[in-house]
Amino acid sequence: MNFGYRINQSSMIDLDRASKDIATQVLQYEPSFAACIGCGACTATCSAGRFTPFNLRRLQLMMMRGQTDKAHAEAGKCMLCGKCQLICPRGINTRNILLAIHRLTTP
Amino acid sequence: MRERFIYDPFVLPFMLGFIFIIIYLVAGIINTIRELPYEDRKKLGKSIFSRKIFVSIKEIFMECLIHSRIFRRNRMLGFMHMSIAFGWFLLIVLGHIEVQLYCPDRVNLPYFPIFFRYFMMETDSTLKGALFFFLMDAALLMVLIGIGLALYKRINSRLMGMRRTTKLKMGDRIAMYTLWAIFPLRLLAESFTSGISGGSFLTRGFGLVFESFVSNEALIQPTWWAYSIALGAFFFALPVSRYMHIPTEMLLIVLRNAGIKSKRTNAGYGNIELYSCSRCGLCIDACQMSAAARLDRKTTVYFMRMLRQQKGDIEAAAQQCLMCGRCVQACPVGIDSCRLKQNVRRSESFLSPAQYRYLPPTETIRTDVLYFAGCMTHLTPGIGKAMQTIFERAGVNCRMMDEGGGICCGRPLMLSGQEKSAAIMIEKNTDIILQSNAELLVSSCPICYKIFNEKYNLPIPVMHHTQYIEQLIDKSAITVDHTGLSVVYHDPCDLGRNSGVYNPPRQVLHQIANLMDTRYEREEGLCCGGSVGNAVLTGDQRRKIARDALRKLTEEKPDLLVTACPLCKKTLVGAGSQPVEDIAQVVVKAMG
Numbered sequence: 001m002n003f004g005y006r007i008n009q010s011s012m013i014d015l016d017r018a019s020k021d022i023a024t025q026v027l028q029y030e031p032s033f034a035a036c037i038g039c040g041a042c043t044a045t046c047s048a049g050r051f052t053p054f055n056l057r058r059l060q061l062m063m064m065r066g067q068t069d070k071a072h073a074e075a076g077k078c079m080l081c082g083k084c085q086l087i088c089p090r091g092i093n094t095r096n097i098l099l100a101i102h103r104l105t106t107p
Numbered sequence: 108m109r110e111r112f113i114y115d116p117f118v119l120p121f122m123l124g125f126i127f128i129i130i131y132l133v134a135g136i137i138n139t140i141r142e143l144p145y146e147d148r149k150k151l152g153k154s155i156f157s158r159k160i161f162v163s164i165k166e167i168f169m170e171c172l173i174h175s176r177i178f179r180r181n182r183m184l185g186f187m188h189m190s191i192a193f194g195w196f197l198l199i200v201l202g203h204i205e206v207q208l209y210c211p212d213r214v215n216l217p218y219f220p221i222f223f224r225y226f227m228m229e230t231d232s233t234l235k236g237a238l239f240f241f242l243m244d245a246a247l248l249m250v251l252i253g254i255g256l257a258l259y260k261r262i263n264s265r266l267m268g269m270r271r272t273t274k275l276k277m278g279d280r281i282a283m284y285t286l287w288a289i290f291p292l293r294l295l296a297e298s299f300t301s302g303i304s305g306g307s308f309l310t311r312g313f314g315l316v317f318e319s320f321v322s323n324e325a326l327i328q329p330t331w332w333a334y335s336i337a338l339g340a341f342f343f344a345l346p347v348s349r350y351m352h353i354p355t356e357m358l359l360i361v362l363r364n365a366g367i368k369s370k371r372t373n374a375g376y377g378n379i380e381l382y383s384c385s386r387c388g389l390c391i392d393a394c395q396m397s398a399a400a401r402l403d404r405k406t407t408v409y410f411m412r413m414l415r416q417q418k419g420d421i422e423a424a425a426q427q428c429l430m431c432g433r434c435v436q437a438c439p440v441g442i443d444s445c446r447l448k449q450n451v452r453r454s455e456s457f458l459s460p461a462q463y464r465y466l467p468p469t470e471t472i473r474t475d476v477l478y479f480a481g482c483m484t485h486l487t488p489g490i491g492k493a494m495q496t497i498f499e500r501a502g503v504n505c506r507m508m509d510e511g512g513g514i515c516c517g518r519p520l521m522l523s524g525q526e527k528s529a530a531i532m533i534e535k536n537t538d539i540i541l542q543s544n545a546e547l548l549v550s551s552c553p554i555c556y557k558i559f560n561e562k563y564n565l566p567i568p569v570m571h572h573t574q575y576i577e578q579l580i581d582k583s584a585i586t587v588d589h590t591g592l593s594v595v596y597h598d599p600c601d602l603g604r605n606s607g608v609y610n611p612p613r614q615v616l617h618q619i620a621n622l623m624d625t626r627y628e629r630e631e632g633l634c635c636g637g638s639v640g641n642a643v644l645t646g647d648q649r650r651k652i653a654r655d656a657l658r659k660l661t662e663e664k665p666d667l668l669v670t671a672c673p674l675c676k677k678t679l680v681g682a683g684s685q686p687v688e689d690i691a692q693v694v695v696k697a698m699g
Contacts, residue, residue, distance in 0.1 A: 032645060047482050050512040052465035076462030079515035079532065080523055081482040082639045086677050091646030099523060099642055106457055 018066025022104050026063060029100045035090040036060055042084035042094060048077050056084055056094060063101065072105035108209045111228045111303070117328065118218040121335040124342030125217060131346055132354055135382075139358065142375035147367045154365035163364045167357050172196050176439040180389065181268040187260065188387075190253030192353075197246035205239050221338070224297045225331050229305030240307035247297075248309055250290045258287065271397065273388035273408050275349075282348030285341040292337050296330035299323045352385035356440055359383045363441070373414070373450050380442045381415040384408065390434035390444070395634050399655035400648040402427070407434040407444045414447065423643070425451035429652075430522060430640030431600040436630050452524030463531045466514060469538040474506035477545035479536075479559075481552030483673035485512055490551050490673050493691035494572055500698060501584040505549075508539055516555035519639040521562070529562075537563055549575045551691065553602035553672045554639060560606065571602055573612040573671045576694055580615060587697040593621040594693070595665040597656075597679070598632030599672035612671050612690055619697035623663050633659060635670075637678030653682035661685050669693055 027033050036057075043055035054077040062071040075098050084094045140148060154160065169175045172193045178185030202220035206213055209227065213219040219226060256267065264272040275283065294313065297306060301314030302323055317323055345351055359379050369376035386408050396402040410424040425448040435445055478498065480491045491507075498505040517532030540548060540563075548569045550556045559569040570578075579585045596616055602608045609629045616622045627633045636644075636652030644652075657679050660668055668687045670676050679687045 045486065047485075047512055047515055048465075051467055051514075054465075073462065076459050077465060079463075079517075080519040080525070080639070080642075081515040082519055082674075083482050083486055086483075086486055086637065086674070088646075091650075093642070093645055095519075095523075095639075095642040103457055 013065045013067070015065065019068070020064070020066055022068055022071075022101070023063040023066070025104050026097060026100045029104075030093050030096045032090070032092045033060070033097050035092055037090060039089060041087045041089060045083045045087045047081045047083060048079050052077060054078070056098070059098075059101065068105050071101055072107075075102040075105065108227050109230050110210055110213075110226060112226050113213065113216070113219075115222075115225065115331070117332040117335045118222060119335070120332075120339030121221060121342075122218055122339075124339030128342040128345055135355075136358060139375060139379055142378065143367065144370075144375070147362075147365075147375070150367055151362065151365045154361070159364050160361075163361045166360045166364065170360065170439070171353070171356050174439065176441075177387070177389070180437065180439070183256070183267050184260075184269065184387075184389075187253050187256040187267065190249045191257065194246050194249035194253060198243065198250065201239060201242050201246060205243075208239075222331065222335070224300050224304040224306070224310075225327070228303045237307070240305055240310075244307040244309035247290065247294060251294065254287050254290055269388060269392060271388065271391045271403055273386045273391065274404075275386070276412070278344060278347035279349050279386065282341060282344035282350050285337050285344060286350065288337040289334065289341060292330060292334040296327070296334045299326045299330055349384070349386040351382045352440065355379055355382040356385075359440065369443075369446065369450070371450060371453065373447055377447055377450065380440075380444075380447065381411055383440050384411040384415070384442055385440065386412065387439065389437045389439060393433045393437035395431070395433065395636065395652050395656065396427070396429065396644070396648070399636075399652040400644075402648065407438075410448065411442070411444060414451070421451055422455050425449075426523075426641070426643050428641055429600075429634045429636070429638040429644070431634035431638060432604040433600075433631075433634065436604060449522070449524075452522070453526055454524070456524050456526060456528075458520070458525040458528045460527045460531045463528065466531070466535055469535065469542060471542045472506045472508065472539065474543055474545050475504040476506075476547045476549060477508050477540060477543050478505050479508045479513070479516070479548060479550045479552075479555055481509070481550055481555040481673065482512075482515055483554070483677065484551045485509075487673040487677050487689070490676070490689040490691050493689065493695040494549075494551055496695050497576065497579065497585060497691060497698075501579050503584075506543070508536075508543070508548075516550075516552075516558050517562070518554050518558040521558065522640045523642055533558075533562055537565065540565060540567070547575075551673060551689075553599045553606065553608075554674065557601045557606050571606075571608055571611075571671065572691055573602070573615060574608060576691065577611040577614050580618065585694075585698055587619050587694060588699060589618070590620050590693070590697050592666045592693075593623055594667045594669045595623050595625055595660055595663065596628075596690075597635070597660055597668060597670040597675060598627075598629060599670060599675045600632065600634050600638070602671055603632045604630055612669075615690060615694065616669060619693060620667075620669075623665050625660060625663065627656075627659055635672075635675040635678040636682075637674045639674070649678070650682065653678050657682040657685055667693070 038057050040057055043049060043057050046055060048054045059071055059074050078098045080095055082095055174185050174188040177188050202223055205223055206220045260267040297310040298313035298317055301310045306314060362376055367376050388408055390407040391397050391403060394406040397406045405427045413419045413421050413424050428448050430445050432445055435443055484491045514535050515532050517529035520529040546567055548567055549572055551572045556571040596612055633656040635656055636649045668685055669690050671690045676687055676689050
């Protein structure tokens with residue numbers, strides 16, 4: 001009998017086990033990443049975000065949680081147009097972060 | 108004039124160096140031509156037997172010897188380069204003429220003209236040689252003055268009109284010191300010999316002075332040896348030094364005039380460009396990253412050296428560039444270093460185009476004129492609105508291609524080397540443009556304008572809004588009044604230097620405002636610092652460049668700074684309290 005329900009895959013993130021290696025490397029490569037306050041200005045202005053639920057804030061969260069595979073797929077959606085960088089109130093070098101995430105998470 | 112000897116062992120260091128450099132150069136030329144693609148080789152072959160070769164010869168004379176491009180930029184520096192290069196050239200040519208005239212049998216000895224004064228002696232009957240004595244001394248003096256200035260430039264480059272000069276490495280230093288040594292040693296050798304060989308105001312004069320306190324005869328051999336060793340050492344150091352530009356630049360000029368351009372790799376033509384870089388350092392002062400953000404070591408000259416020596420983090424060096432083209436503009440050799448950097452960037456492509464599957468299917472917009480605002484215009488909506496007003500007033504059937512935000516034009520991806528990803532953007536946007544049946548594409552963003560023009564292969568014309576507005580005013584589709592404002596126009600890099608659109612914005616501004624002159628116009632236009640060409644520059648460095656550019660542009664205190672690029676506008680607005688507007692906004696004001 002199918003009632004249209006199914007069991008979701010666990011989305012639990014074990015922060016003790018999550019590897020933050022790549023997040024640390026990205027931070028080393030682009031230290032301004034640490035200045036993010038998660039205000040969401042980048043998300044609001046994102047060119048890609050108009051077509052798909054892509055946003056830099058979520059990407060940052062994924063990095064911090066060690067969800068490297070997911071982050072890799074996400075980072076590739078960016079069109080590098082640079083609007084987020086101009087809008088960022090913290091002067092974060094967003095384009096470099098995206099390139100760094102992509103480069104460092106490429107298997 | 109009579110021959111004393113035809114050989115002396117001191118010619119050996121020179122001859123060894125000479126044979127080495129000839130073999131090296133011939134091998135280099137053959138290798139380069141082999142690296143050229145077939146069509147380019149055909150072009151080169153054709154150009155050699157056409158009128159183009161005369162153009163090349165003239166250019167070689169004007170650039171390699173007279174250095175006219177450096178002269179135009181900086182007279183003192185031009186004089187320094189000219190006196191060394193042209194003076195040396197004269198010494199060589201006059202030396203060969205002397206051999207032809209006085210001992211034609213020795214023409215086939217390559218060392219003979221170089222050490223002519225040692226091998227020949229003056230007899231009473233050769234007064235006619237006096238003219239050559241004088242000319243040779245004059246040429247030598249010219250070179251010595253140039254060397255003196257070069258020495259002085261190393262101590263204080265500002266006096267030669269350069270804020271900074273290139274920091275040299277070992278190979279360059281050895282070659283430079285030997286080059287500096289060659290001519291004073293020649294003067295000494297010829298002076299000591301002048302009692303026998305004769306000489307003019309310089310060599311004979313020095314000879315007489317030396318005679319009063321040293322025994323000239325005893326010093327003849329050692330100084331000729333030293334002169335020969337300096338020449339030989341210079342030839343051996345040449346391939347690892349910046350002075351390779353002397354022979355390579357000639358080849359570069361011939362290849363360039365044959366219509367050859369380097370394509371997607373730096374082999375062949377690109378390699379010749381690398382070797383033609385004389386590391387003169389003119390690009391250091393031209394670069395705003397160096398002038399405003401103190402990134403001297405990130406300038407083009409150091410990138411070129413890294414690329415030529417294949418040392419250091421070349422990719423990082425290629426990324427650290429605004430791609431504004433100011434160094435290309437300043438380069439006296441005409442090296443397109445931005446393209447060399449782009450080739451390096453491209454080799455590091457890693458984004459996967461598959462990730463852009465989310466892009467929506469093409470929606471059909473039918474219109475006469477298609478307006479592409481560009482991502483940056485969406486951040487400065489005033490420009491988009493102004494353009495809408497202009498379209499309405501002109502009664503043009505126009506639709507916006509990226510209403511509410513569209514697909515990026517692809518140039519930022521392209522500039523970061525991700526060409527496969529950029530191709531997806533190009534394909535998507537091309538679809539929209541083709542389906543619209545539009546007769547014209549207008550863009551407000553010079554970044555998009557450049558890629559539309561260069562990479563899109565569109566069947567319809569593309570215009571930047573400055574060109575479009577000029578056309579509308581010319582056709583009287585819109586009428587404008589003079590606003591009485593005094594304005595300075597800032598040339599956006601991608602519109603001015605990189606696309607060659609200088610006049611339309613000026614034509615428009617002349618009709619609506621008092622356009623003031625600045626030192627940073629047209630080819631000398633400044634980058635605002637916001638460039639999408641550089642992903643690694645920090646926010647702080649960008650701010651420094653923007654502030655510096657704004658300060659320079661507003662030296663004359665205009666009422667308004669006008670630009671034609673949404674990115675420049677956004678960057679310059681944030682750099683100070685100066686009012687900055689896009690040309691479209693000023694035009695709307697002038698329409699009343």
